[in-house]
Amino acid sequence: MSWKRLVPTFNRVLVEKITAPAKTTGGILLPEKSAKLNAGKIVAVGPGIRDETGNHVPVALKEGETVLLPEYGGTQVKLDDKEFHLFRDEDILGILHD
Numbered sequence: 001m002s003w004k005r006l007v008p009t010f011n012r013v014l015v016e017k018i019t020a021p022a023k024t025t026g027g028i029l030l031p032e033k034s035a036k037l038n039a040g041k042i043v044a045v046g047p048g049i050r051d052e053t054g055n056h057v058p059v060a061l062k063e064g065e066t067v068l069l070p071e072y073g074g075t076q077v078k079l080d081d082k083e084f085h086l087f088r089d090e091d092i093l094g095i096l097h098d
Contacts, residue, residue, distance in 0.1 A: 039069060
């Protein structure tokens with residue numbers, strides 16, 4: 001729960017990356033390249049931004065959603081030996097549904 005100390009500002013979201021399994025359920029070891037997964041779970045969301053006319057634009061994402069992340073970008077944040085990433089709302093590529 002170390003991420004509870006960090007509240008994103010503006011239109012930023014705090015994401016905990018999901019690590020892909022290193023082996024299959026049958027016990028077959030997967031190569032590192034095939035285990036790469038650019039997905040994460042949103043753990044905190046900022047309040048949003050104001051547009052040119054002063055209207056509030058809320059963040060389109062919600063806490064708990066699983067999202068597809070860009071290969072590069074974001075700001076790495078380390079809290080209590082856990083690694084998180086801060087992304088802008090518009091940098092998130094999509095929402096992954098189960």
